[in-house]
Structures are given as structure tokens and as C-alpha cells.
Amino acid sequence: MTYCGHIFLFFPFWYSFSFILVHSETDSGTIGGLLCFNEVAISNGIHFRHTDGRHGEKYYLETPGSGLAWFDYDNDGDSDLYFVNSTDVSGRNSVPPSTNALYRNNGNGSFTDVTVDAGVNHEGYGFGCCVGDYDNDGFKDIYITNFGVNVLYHNNGNGTFTDVTKEAGVGDEQWSTGAAFADYDRDGDLDLFVANYVEYRLEDDPICYWVSSRFDNKSDAWKPRKKDTFHSPLLVRHRIYCLPKNFEGAPDVFYRNNGDGTFTDVTHESGLGNLDGKGLGAVWSDYDNDGDADLFVANDTTPNMLYQNKNDGTFVNVALHAGVVAVGKNGIPLSGMGTSFGDYNNDGKLDLVVTNFENDPNCLYRNNGDGTFSDETYSSGVGKNSLPYLAWGVGFLDLDNSGHQDMFVANGHIDDNVKVYTPSAAYAQQNQIFLNLGDSSFREISNQCGPGLQLKKVSRGAAFADYDNDGDIDIAISNSNQTPDLLQNDSDNQNHWLIIETVGTTSNRDGIGTRVTIVTEGGQQIREVKSGSSYLCQNDMRLHFGLGNAEMIDEVMVRWPSGLVEQFKNVKGDQFLRATEGEGLTVAHIPKSW
Template sequence: MSLKGLYPISANVKSVILLTICSFFFFACNEENQTIKVVAPKVQNEPIDLEGFEIISAEYTGIDFDNKLDVDKMTSFVYYINVFNGGGVALGDINNDGLIDIYLTGNLVENKLYLNKGNLQFEDITKSAGVACKTNWSTGATFADVNNDGLLDLYVCHSYDDDSALRRANSLFINQGDNTFSERAKEYGIADIGYSIHASFLDYDKDGHLDMFLGNTPRYVTGDFYFNDRNIHAYNYQNPTNKLWSDKLYKNNGDGTFSDVTVSAGILNYGYMLGVSVGDYNKDGWDDIFVAVDHGNPDYLYINNGDGTFSNEANSAFKHISLSSMGSDAADLNNDSKIDLVTLDMLSFDNYSEKTQMASMNPRSFYMSVDAGLHYQYMRNMLQLNQGNAKFSEIGQMAGIHKSDWSWSVLAADFSNDGHKELYVTNGYYRAVMDKDTRDKFKEDIKKSPQHKYKELAKKLVQSVKPQKNKNVLFKNNGDYTFTNVAEKAGCDENGFSSGAAYADLDNDGDLDLVVNNIDQKASILKNNQRENDKGNYIQLELIYKNNIPNAGTKIEISSCNHNQYFETTYSRGYQSSYTGPTHIGIGRCNLVESVKITWPDGKVQLIKNLTANQLLKINYEPTNQKSIVKIVNFVEETTDSKISPIYYHIENEFDDFEHQVLLPHKMSEFGPHISTGDINNDGFEDFYVGGSSGQAGVLYIYEKKNKSYFKQNSDFEKHKNHEDLGSVFFDLENDGDLDLYVVSGGNEFEENSPSYQDRVYVNDGNGLFTYSAEASPEMTTSGGCVEASDYDNDGFVDLFVGTRHKPHRYPFSAPSYIYKNVNGKLTLEQNIFSDDPENMGMVTDACFADLNNDKLDDLIVVGEWMPVSIFINQNGKFINKTSDYNLSNTNGWWNCIEKADLDNDGDFDFVLGNLGLNYKYKATQEKPFHIYAGDFDENGKSDIVLGQYYLDVLAPVRGRQCSSEQMPLIAEKFPTYTDFGKANLETVYGEYLDDAYHLQVSDFRSSILLNNNGSFELTALPQEAQFSPINSIVLKDLNDDGLIDIIAGGNLYASEVETGRADSGVGIMLFQDQDGEFNSIASKKSGLFIDKDVKSLTLINSNGLLVGNNNDALQYLSLK
């Protein structure tokens, strides 16, 4: 169907079936009440292309609303930071005629209410309805039935006005049932006079009445224009006292009044709220509240305690959050029946805008903020994937939604009708006030001017700054945790200043349309043509709860073609916007919904079977009292307290690697602890050693059969507590029948060739008591990484390979790695044993020995940072580099670990390799590698680093002008403005310095399997769930006794530099191999594996124990069932 120009719309022939619950059983039973078997087609819900939106003209729709601003009539954003934030959208059926009506809010203009007359034509009834709010600066709006009369009422938030609290008082318009409204906010007790942004209605106490959460902001924000306000924010965050500025919780008393329960409920807070997303995040049956907060204040996640109080658990639920959270939305994005969360920020798509607008992240200030309780905040959009129990993994960078320009509203909905929810994002800012050159000039002007001139300067600033138009974005859900921006193709990439937005099926044709509130441009009505092009089936559910009680908090689970989806009924979404109406569910190419499970707000369940597609169904409350009881049998249980005594706590020493190399991508001093196992006293049970950081001795734990637990054993390790322990291995040095211990010293704390990098050998006296042997410890003072043991020459003595991690303070330069031959109990350095210069091997992280060519000699496989998977074949006592022969030369990654096993049961060794993963700022492909250049470019005696990454087809510096100039001051001289720097590519910035620089690159960051096909290798990426975070350690074991090797892996990287941000989204993963050789993950809540710390080592012990070594945290012991 086309709606171009003013052409009328022909009537849509659509079957809309309004049914009571009795009618539903007609689908399942015949007249004799016998079950009819309906077989659903075996069709998977694969993603379906979006055929496109069509912008319908205002002349046709009748919607001529335009939120016009006039900077000459407004205060500066310096004095009211939200002055350019725009208006909102509220969608709902105010007259119960089955058509969704539209309300739009304005700032300097009056609000408008449009009645839907059908065929996407609307009538402006604002004046007669009495909802114009002519004298108010309006922000958010929400339709909700606050008095349980079956009619949608309207709550409108107001802000801005300092002169009159009355004009700031929010409005409650009670629906009179005749398309008119009566304003009664004061009578109801919710004429709040705070600086309000948006309200969300929920029944938090389950009493059958809609309560209200109201998002407010403080009046003033200093930003960084006058001074650093970090301490002010931290103090106010920790000690909120200003109730006017706080968010509010109003309890609906059910008698036409509300009570302010903000303080008693635990909601009193401080922050520049911009978004609120209600949902049952921990699935305990009680609605929780997420609040998105701007300007460097942390977000809030209020978990409902079920007793009228809430607890803010944001800092424990989220490992990191957006720096300036804008709009937010909550929905199940991966169809695992848990509510996920998206927040928006202001990270630009292109290199130029990023370099000219991205906030500088001073490491010292950043960690001061963290210590002050403001949490880990990064300037980018976040996709918080719910792992269960309100614990989240943030995967926005892997998903590809982490940048979308200056964004406001995000809406999660299935616009394509394929069963996967897309993300629609509005963009644009009326003035480009984030431009760093502009801000720097303003700060200089402020310093030179008397205080009484500040307002005049602020006014001039606003008038001089150019507008920042940005295109709106539509991220298509690919069904594999990734999204693709298809806005241009889908016809919804409007370029302007879009703010609030909401979705609904405005024309009742079975797909979701969009309403967008713009500044200085008429509101947009985007018709979705998905159904016209026969793309994707759907079902819509209108849920009617008992006694006219609103359906907020109702949960829906559907199954169609073996594809499950989950929805929760909430009203407020995105930014200053809301939708109150039927739940729209896309079901792809399926034509039957096998089951619908509704969990009503009172916890009762209603089950409906076998519904045909493409209809609107009105479902009355008539529960079947069936409750699902799912018994989850975990594979893992944490038993640390009963297994380890005392519990080991790794204490990372404080060391600032960035003082030595400003642009270091991550610290090189935080790679421990490593754990090694072995039966050191020959009692038939394995014991273990866990390494310490510099200043902390390693510890040996002995297994005690009586208590079936491990106890600390005193040994000679205290002598070397100054060393930083990295790899270690138990091996029989003297062939005397007991295991000795080799410990690698590493880190970055000491200067190159420091004695503190000396590795150590501890000799076992046969009873498990270890003594340091200087004679047995070869003198070598490189910063090591790993050690692997093998009798590579088959002489009966175990030899060692020691992989060197790096040259201290000279990243990414590498030092030689070594083979130590065991000559009758003495370790001797083997010279010239490698065909290549061992110094060129690379920054080794891990290695393993395996016989790859069936000649009864162990070959060596080595991995590392910036290295390919490297194979050295053992030939006549020499290790020959055959990486190229095995077609592995182009496998450069940031490989962290490697483990071997016969995965496919074909008699040879395969390998599983941990890499950086895909959920990181750095991106690499074979065609567009990630680069590093190093050298003393400015000849100051320090090794400089340049990281290069592709932005579209341009290779540009990763780091910005400010931090790059800290490393090389000449850059600031060459590029005096951020604009100049933003326009430059890598070659333009560094020029001839790159010609003679040490150069490395990465082509693949995916953790992978290296499958051995009779001597030839195939590198295959692990499933997407294994790419959420770096994998640092791997355990291979048949976990379910099916004869196939499965995978346990863990990781994270907390030591990243602050602009890049921590890689902390890993919670551990179990991958089970099926009969086809495919590996499939199971959710953390089902597996029982939840290791979400900075995991550096995983080690099996005594067959059913799993030791987890966490950096700067407690050791964990997990029992495998």
C-alpha cells in the first residue's frame, strides 16, 4: 500500500478478531470437546528484511505539530542543561474505538492531542479536550488509567521555568469518556513541581492500582565549564537531600489520591534522569525500575523488595554503564525469556565527530569517580544482556549498537515481524555544544571575564554554535546478538533534531508504525509497509485484567515454530514517551502460534493453545491456575567455603603502567594469578599452587582426604614475594618420583632485566615441602608469561618451554622465549634451538606441546598478543617454524590461551584458543586489520605507541588529540585544534614516523577452535556467546558423559585503558559439543557457572573440581556434578 503525497488510503481488509477467553477454546476443541491436533509448520524465525517505512505528509495525516524553538527567547544550555532536549510522544486509545491516538509535547509551543480517525488520518482535538498546557514547558507524557475506570488518562511532565513553580507543576488529565479531559493533578496529589522529565506508571505493590515513578533532575549542572564538578556529583549522589530534585515514587491510594513515598521506599536520589524502564529484571514477580541518568551520574536499578521498598543494585548488576545515559528501553532482545536493557549515549559513528566531540577520559579522574561510587562509565550506548538474577553482561560493542551519534530515544520492537526485536534510535542536537574546540574557547572566555558577564557569554555561545543534525537509526536484529543499521534502506533515516518517539500499529494493518517528535520540523508519521509486502506474520494481544485493573506488569510467553518470545507490559519507553495498547508480536513465516502463556499481575497463569496468525485478540482475565515448575539441574556449584582453607585472595599491587607508556592499550602488570595442579605428596590426590602478585607470596594448598578439602601449606615462597608470579608448572626435575615446581616471574613493575624477573625452581623434599634452589633456576631476567613441560627429546627427563611476555615499558616489543633442556636434573638453556630468532617469536601468552605429525616427538604450538597461531615442528632436536606451511600465518590475534584435546575423536589433537573476543572497541578483519606502530618517535628515550583502526575505509588513530599529545607534544603543535586532528588519517598525523616503526597487526579477535584434519588445520570461530569477552583460560572435559569433549572457558580484561573501557562482560561459559561437532552454549543460570570476575586461570583438579583464579579477588572452587 502506498501513501505518498495526499492520496487516500483504501480500507484495509484485515481480520480483527475480538475474543473472550471462552472463544479461545474453540481453536482447541471441537463440538464434542475432543482435542483437535494442529501441527505447526517446521519453520524457523529467520530474520526478515525490512521493506521500508514511508513518511506520510502532514497534509494527509492532519498532524502539523512542530516543536519550534527560538534561542533568543530561551536561556542558555549552560544555565538549563536540558533546554535543547525536545518533546515527547504518548500513544494510546483514549476513546476505546480500537485506534491508537497521538499526544505530542512541546517546549515553547502548546501540546497537541490528535484523534485517530482511521487510515492514518487524525483530527486535532487539543482545544476541546483541554490538554494544551499552553503556558508550560512540557517534557514527557504517558497515557495510563489511574482511576481504574477503563479509560486512559494522561499525565504530562513540565520543567524549565524558574520563575513560577506553578508553571512547572505537572498535569494529570482525567479522561471524561467523551474525548475531553479534566486537569486534577493537585487534587490527586501528583502536581509535582520538580524539574520533571518523564513518568512511568506501575503497580509496584500489587494492590491493583497504578502507582507512579516520576523522573526529575537537579536544576543546575555546571558541567566542566567553570570547575570540575565531580566531587559535587559524588557527594550529592551519596548524600541526596534535595527532595525537589529527586526522582519520586507516588503510591496510588485507590481513592483518587496519591501519597509521596519517595523516602520510605528508598528512592530519594540525585541525578539528571532522562529515561525510565520498568521491568521484572530478576523475574521474582515484582516490577523493578531502571533510571537512565545523564551528565556523569550513575544509573539506578531499583530492585523491588516486595515490601514497599526498593534497593539500588545498579553497581552490582551492571559491570559498567553509559557515561551520559539518555533514553532507555527494556525488552527481551535474544528471546531467552529475560528482560534486557539498552541505554543511549553520544558516541559518533564517524571518526571526525568522535575525535572532535568525545569526552576526554583522564585516568586519575576516572578512577577517582569509581572510588567515589560513580561506577565505571563509558561514553557509548550499552546493551545490557540479562544473565539471570538481575546480573547483566554488556555486549553493545559486539552487537554493533554502541555508537549512534547524539541519541535520545531507543525503542525495542519487532518492526520486521520476524520474531526478533529491532532498535529504533532518534538523533540530533539543536546546537553542537559538545564540540571540543567550542568548549575550550568558551572556557577561556569565562576565565577572562567577570562573573556578571557569564550569562551574556553563555547566550552568545548558544547563538554561535552550529546545529548538529543527525540521522535517525534503525538497528536490524540479525538473531545472533548482532545488529545492522538499515535505516537508510528502510526509509527511516531522517536527518534533523528528533527527540521523543513511540511505536504503535496506527493503521491496524499488522505492523508497527512510528511517531517521532522533532525540533523545528513537523512531527514524523512513519508508516511501516512490512505487511503490505507480505513480509512476516504477527499476532496482537489486548490483555484485559480483572475489574478494570490496568494490565501493567503482565508477562507474555509465546511459542511459534519452536521459536520462543517473551514480553512484559509496561507503558513508558525510550525518551519522554510511552505506548499504552495491545502487545504486538511478530512471528516470521509461521502461521500458527502453538502456545501463549500469560502471567497476570496477581501471579496467576492463563494458557492458550493453537492460535492462527495475523489477528488482534482481546483476552479477558480467566486464569487456568497452571504454573510452570521448571527444575533446573546445574552442572556446577560453587563450594569455595567448604573446600579451601583459608580462602586465597589475590591482592594486585598498585602500579601505573600508563606513566611509562601513555597510549598503552592495557596494563601489562595484571595478568595473575595462575594456578598449577599436581600430586605433590603421592597420596593419589592433586594439590595446587596459586601465584601471587608483586608483594604477595604464592601459596601451596594440600588436599586432605579426611575433610575432602584443601589447606594452606607453608613453604619457601615468602622469600620471593617481591616477584610477580605468572605461569607455573609441577614437573619432576630430578626424576626422583616427586613433583617439583617452576614459577615464571613477570609483570611490568620493574625495569628491564631486573632481578625481580628471575624465574624460580622449588625442589620437593618428597613430602610436599618445597625449597628454593638457586642452582636449579637458570639465570634469566626477562618478563615471562607461561611455562609448559614436555620431554621433547625423549631422554626420560622433562624439559621446559618458557614463553616471554614482553619487554617491560616497551610494549609491543618482545623478548626471547626459551627452551630449557633437562640434563640429568639440571635445566640448561638450549641455544639456537629455534629456526627463527626467539626474540621475534612475539609477546607469548601461552603454549602447548603436542605431536602433530605422528613422529613420536612433541611439537610446540605458541600463541600470543599480536601473534599468529605459531607451529614449531620438532626436527632433530630443533624447533622449525612451520606456521606458514600450515596456512596459519594470517591468524594474528590477541591470543590469550590454548588447550589441546581430540575434539572430533579422530585420533589427533585439536586445539581451543582464547582471544580478545568481539565485544571490544578494537575491530579487525583480514581486509581491515587492527594496527600498532611503535618506536621512540619524539626521541625522548621512551617507546611511543600508535594504534590504528579503520573507520569505514579510512585508517585513523584510535586515540584522540589530547592523549596522543601527552605522548608526543608535537602533535598538538601540528594539529592546533580538534577539528584539524579529526580530519586527519593515521598517515597524515604520523607521516614518516610510521615508515621506520615496529609494526604489528591483528586480523581476527575471535576465540576459536583449531581443528586438525589429518595434519591440515581449519580455524573456526567459537559461538557468539564465547565472544562476549576475552577468554583467558580454557578447560576441556566431557561434562555430560556422552563421549564428546565439551568446553569451559572464562576471562575478562579489567586492565584496559579507560577510554577503551574494561572488558568485563564474561560470566564464564559452558559449550557442549553435539554429534555434528557443533558447540552450543547454555545459559549461565542453567549451567550454574557464574564466574564474572577478572578470571585469569581455570584449572581442573581431582576430576570434579574447578579452580578459578581471579585477579585482585578471591579464589573460587566449583564442584562439577
């Protein structure tokens, strides 16, 4: 059911006028217009519900939530959806037990739960996931991060998966979070980075309180207390989740693909073994444009890491030099959560966004092209509007097909009783869209984006795909201890678009790490094929370009991880294309009209 087409019938005049304010024109096309999203998860057959097991004990394990993945597991041309789930650790076993879930896209806007038939009904305490064809057999595999042993599912190519974790040697047993595949050594197969969070044992989980005076309810009178060490008739104790500072960081892990279905742990020799990271978000990108994959890791209350690939099997952390460590005014590192690279100002250089805790801004870094970044958090319009929210999933994506990448942010608090220590905060929060105005600035327009953006949920991961193959980007959101949201893009504009799928031959089969540049009358745009991004999530690997008014692309340039560069002239827009390494562009399938 679609609601956006009738939005003006149901809202008062002031709300209608707010849509008009979003509409503007640039040389490349319409920015904004009627940008509208409808929530369609249940109506389209998605009945998954996330379970974190909370029953009031306030186990720290319950706070991060879980991610999800868009990927075409059956190679039928549309994006299927995989949800990572957690479980009950309190001893009150859920019946039936909560499991991860795979929903097959039926190609008509609906989904079918194929979890059991596909063999991916993992029952662990899950957090994140990433996708990559690690054995180059033409079928996308999926890696799941857990508290406990991680899981690698091999795609058998017949609609089923096999757990090959033990044989592959990638069963890290720590508290793992973000993960991502990349071909760091450019040998044609995918290697795997796994971010780990903190050293944690359920039986050693500390008890934390906020203590307030019975006579003074001001927030500056509240102090955190670890353990119940005192009693006073003048004080009120509020049980809350503990903070990251109550735990030691866990070292990250990096696996090199041996090319035979197995991996070797090369964490130490590669230089990626951050011992104190408290890592959450992880994303690979060639930020310095030298042809190899670099790595950014968002850390929670410890400095973020930007690992520059030295092209000799090793990395060096250049975050301080690059200016992306992310510290507050007091010099204390921020709480890095989700992260993404994208060229928001279309200058040919990949910029960086990192989400953070409430009262700290989401950080936007503009790539200067010389190995450094400039902090544009507040000058861009992103900073002030992100302060009230606790942010997680994030991505650069062109929601209105204007030719400029907008930003989506998923929000939600960790404490269901957050108001006892921050009265102005909320547990369930509104997610946000920042509209790119085409002048290196953004406008927060969430209230003008239709009913799907008016929802208030406890959101965590956000992943992006054109699931209905109509040429615009839709959004899937994992909500902690709730059902997910599927925000269908029903925006009304006449802008054009292009979507490109990459298939490697010498490079890895998915083409992960491939950079595609297009040139139109509106300027230049770049995209990279990625595994893992946002927060604990996997986006559709197909590359989406909004074209604005342009019906024709003057040039498409594809730079593969192998080093091969291919150029194609006068490519028509409004197409799904497949770029096969060394073989050119072909039509992948026909766009759908609903």
C-alpha cells in the first residue's frame, strides 16, 4: 500500500508547505521534491523480530543491537534480506529460540522466509554481518559476527548454505561486531577484517547505577556508581547499563585468504591488531586513491583508526595525521558507532562520516586529497542536528536521484530508562535524512519525508538497496528488540539514474574494491563496491548513481582492483548494467514499474 501519493490529503497546510521548501533546482536536476518513504516490512511479508533478551538485568551485551544484509544470494537479479538476531542470555530460554533470518525477494515487492530451507538459522548472540564471494564461485557468501564463535556460511549455489567456519579457520570467539571483506593484497580473492569490541564475560558483568538526590533532581547532581556499596535515605538509585569505560578493549582480527577455502590469521604481521580498540563500525575504502584498499575502524570511546595500506602486506595507522581520530572538546575520544565513505561534494575524493553518542555530533570529514581530512561537521549542517540523538547506522546515498549523495542516520538509545539521567532524551528516536543541497551542505528534512520517517524506534543498523528495482534507493533498518523497518522510496521526481553491478574475472568475483566514475552534464561522481559498512550491516553491492536531468552518461570509467581501467562512452541512463572485467557493459535486467 502506498501513502505518499496522497500525503497532502491527510496533513494540514503547514505540513504540505514543508514539502515545498525541500524542492529546489540545480544544474543537474531536482534536489528533494516530494521525498517520501513508506514503511512496508510486514505488508511485504517480513515478520522477523529482533530479540536482545533483556529482562531488567542490564547486561551490557544487550546494548549494541544487530545488523542486516542486502545481497542477491540466489543470483536472480534482486536483493534478498538477511537479519542478524541475538538471544536470551538470562536463563529464561525463549520458545522457540530466536534465530537469524533470510528473506528471499520474490521480485514482485514481497518476501518469503526461507531461513530453515537455506540452512542459515543460526541461534547465537549475533551482532553484525558482511557479504563476499570468498571462493570466487559466483555465489555470495555471508559472515556473521557474534558474542562467541563467528560463523561463515558458504553459498552452495542451490539456495542453501553450509557452515564452513571451522574448515575456513575464521571462528573468532571474542565479542565481534563490524566485519568486512576486501582484497587488501590484490591477489584476486577476498580477505576478512573483524572488529572486536570489549573483553566480556556474562558472569562478570558489573552492576551500574545512576544515583540522584531525593531533593535535587538536576542532572548535575547524578553520579554513576559501580556496584551497590552504600545506602542512604537521601539518595535514589537507578539501575542503568554500564559504560564502555567499565570494560577493556578487545583486539581486532584480520584473516588473509589462502585461495583454497581457508584463511590465515595475519593480524600481527599486518599491523591491524589494535589491542584497545573497542571497535564497532568497519569499512574499507581507497581513500588516498592509490589503487589499494585502506581501512577505517570506528571505536567506542577510544581513538578511531585509519589504516593506510602500504601495499606490502602491512598497514600503518594514520588517523591522527589524517585528522579523523575524533575527540571532543575535552580531548576525550568520542563514541564511534557506524561509518561510511562517500563523495558528498562530487570532487572525486571519498569523504567520511562517523556516528556518535548523544550530545556528541556525527562527524563529517571532507577528503582534502593529500592524505588529510577537514572536519566539516558543523559547517555542513550535520553536527547541530545530530546532537540530540544516539546514532548508529549511516550511509551516503542519493535518495532523490539528484546527482548528490544525501545521508541517512539510524537513531535509538541504549537505556529504556534514559530519562532518569537525561530527561530530554528518548529511548525510541526518529531516524534522520540529511538532504544534500549541492553546495557541500546538508539540510535535515526528516519531518518532510513521509510517514516512514515519522516513526520512532530503537534503531541500530541501516542498509541500503533498490530492492524493488525501480531505480531509487530503499532502506532497511534493524530495530533493537523490535520488528525491522523497510522504508520503500516512493519519492516523486523525474530524475534519472544508473545502477551498475560489477563482476570480476581477474579481480575478485564480486568486484569488491572496484571504483566506478561517471561523467554527465552535471559533473563527475564516484562510487566504490564495498563489503560491510554503516553499522554491522551490508549494503547491496550494486552501485547506484542519481543523474538529475541527464538522460545520457558521457563517460563511465571502471577501475578494477587488478589495475585494469575500462572506459565506456555515451551510456544511456535509467538502466541496470553489468560491468564484467575485461568484457564490457551489458544490460543486467529491465527496470520495474510498480
